[in-house]
Amino acid sequence: MWPLDKDMVFSDIVITGYEVVDLRFPTSLDGIGVDAMHVGTNGSHPYIRLLTNDSKLSGDGIAFSNGRGAELVCECLRIFADRVVGKTLDQLTANMGKTWRYMVSDSQYRWIGPEKGVTHLGMAGVMNAVWDLWAKAVGVPVWRLVADMTPEQFVQCIDFRYITDVITPDEAVKMLKEVEGTKQDRIKEALENKAVPAYTTSPGWIAFSGDRMKEVLQETIDEGFTVFKFKVGSDLEADKARLKAVRDVIGYDEKYQIMIDANQVWSVPEAIDWMKQLAEYKPVFIEEPTSPDDILGHATIRKALKPYGVGVATGEQAQNRVTFKQLLQAEAIDVCQIDAVRLGSVNECMAVMLMAKKFGVPCVPHNGAMGLTELTSHLSNIDYISVSGKKSMLEAAESYRENLLYPSVIKDAHYVSPTAPGYSTGYAPGAVDKYKYPDGSFWTSEVGEKLKRAPKGGEGLI
Numbered sequence: 001m002w003p004l005d006k007d008m009v010f011s012d013i014v015i016t017g018y019e020v021v022d023l024r025f026p027t028s029l030d031g032i033g034v035d036a037m038h039v040g041t042n043g044s045h046p047y048i049r050l051l052t053n054d055s056k057l058s059g060d061g062i063a064f065s066n067g068r069g070a071e072l073v074c075e076c077l078r079i080f081a082d083r084v085v086g087k088t089l090d091q092l093t094a095n096m097g098k099t100w101r102y103m104v105s106d107s108q109y110r111w112i113g114p115e116k117g118v119t120h121l122g123m124a125g126v127m128n129a130v131w132d133l134w135a136k137a138v139g140v141p142v143w144r145l146v147a148d149m150t151p152e153q154f155v156q157c158i159d160f161r162y163i164t165d166v167i168t169p170d171e172a173v174k175m176l177k178e179v180e181g182t183k184q185d186r187i188k189e190a191l192e193n194k195a196v197p198a199y200t201t202s203p204g205w206i207a208f209s210g211d212r213m214k215e216v217l218q219e220t221i222d223e224g225f226t227v228f229k230f231k232v233g234s235d236l237e238a239d240k241a242r243l244k245a246v247r248d249v250i251g252y253d254e255k256y257q258i259m260i261d262a263n264q265v266w267s268v269p270e271a272i273d274w275m276k277q278l279a280e281y282k283p284v285f286i287e288e289p290t291s292p293d294d295i296l297g298h299a300t301i302r303k304a305l306k307p308y309g310v311g312v313a314t315g316e317q318a319q320n321r322v323t324f325k326q327l328l329q330a331e332a333i334d335v336c337q338i339d340a341v342r343l344g345s346v347n348e349c350m351a352v353m354l355m356a357k358k359f360g361v362p363c364v365p366h367n368g369a370m371g372l373t374e375l376t377s378h379l380s381n382i383d384y385i386s387v388s389g390k391k392s393m394l395e396a397a398e399s400y401r402e403n404l405l406y407p408s409v410i411k412d413a414h415y416v417s418p419t420a421p422g423y424s425t426g427y428a429p430g431a432v433d434k435y436k437y438p439d440g441s442f443w444t445s446e447v448g449e450k451l452k453r454a455p456k457g458g459e460g461l462i
């Protein structure tokens with residue numbers, strides 16, 4: 001079915017084992033990643049390599065967590081990786097929807113899942129590695145692997161259990177066929193790096209204020225960005241001051257847009273009150289105004305803020321396709337923020353893209369950290385080329401990117417489409433030795449040891 005390398009037969013490629021590394025980057029040192037809920041966290045990349053009987057071919061995957069959350073995720077990566085050891089690439093990719101169902105069917109772990117929480121993060125990391133392996137074996141980037149699928153092949157990658165009340169496989173095929181005729185034009189745009197406009201959070205971290213914020217904002221304007229996101233939610237007066245400062249720089253010209261992100265810090269009435277007071281700064285949307293599980297709460301907030309012209313976005317902690325289904329059914333969101341490492345890999349993202357299209361809601365994948373933009377630039381291409389046919393946008397995230405083997409690139413405020421075979425996962429030489437936790441050279445340095453002793457959060461509460 002797939003354009004096999006001349007010497008390569010998928011049934012000959014066997015997964016023989018795996019390596020799991022607890023990688024943590026000290027992003028707390030420069031305030032990147034700090035928001036109303038997460039103070040002093042470090043970007044963790046629980047990293048898995050699926051090894052094969054071909055020493056040149058591995059499947060690389062990441063999960064994501066903040067700081068010590070990586071300990072649990074690494075254990076889950078091992079648990080789910082055990083399910084693919086001994087399998088051939090042919091067995092795993094012949095029917096990806098069935099493979100996905102197989103991966104979530106370990107009955108002894110479903111009590112602490114199923115399909116959510118840390119077990120799902122582990123399963124997703126392993127499946128990200130399977131997609132990487134598959135695309136490497138074919139010799140194309142993941143986005144192209146999916147873009148070249150027929151609608152039927154696309155749909156076969158999805159487990160439709162729990163979502164057929166909203167979308168069936170037949171309906172999905174029909175929807176995909178509606179945009180199939182113009183797909184080659186969009187592939188061309190992707191190859192010309194014009195398929196995915198970028199927006200930036202670089203000036204918007206809560207730790208940045210005053211002159212530092214204005215300086216970074218001006219730098220990003222000079223780079224061609226016109227859409228910016230700012231963290232809010234710690235202090236109302238401080239939020240007002242920051243957003244006023246932002247508007248002092250960019251004005252209210254429609255050429256520029258701002259969005260704001262509260263990272264779940266409010267209860268529903270508090271979100272509505274707080275946002276009414278920030279509405280004068282004209283944010284396009286408020287992201288994660290409340291608990292990621294509160295679907296009806298998001299619907300209430302969206303309804304209350306509609307007269308103020310402020311939309312609602314969420315999804316980075318929406319744990320599976322069922323949560324997204326209900327957010328869409330309840331008309332709770334204006335923007336669908338799928339996450340490449342929270343949802344169950346490319347497969348589950350494909351399912352959510354289809355449902356978002358059905359409800360006419362744009363998919364704007366969550367990033368916010370290094371390593372994620374590398375994956376989501378594939379997902380945004382897939383959504384534009386194969387599913388929605390409409391351009392969306394994608395968050396940029398700059399920090400510690402020099403440690404990545406395939407760092408995403410932004411040119412003219414658009415993502416450059418990945419070209420290397422695979423899912424853009426892996427680390428530059430030396431990065432693993434430096435940032436491996438707890439014994440990498442950074443983490444055993446004086447600064448690293450100090451960070452290990454940093455407060456864990458909530459210290460002042462009791």
Ligand SMILES: [Mg+2]
Pocket residue numbers: 261263287288316368
């Ligand atoms: Mg966010």
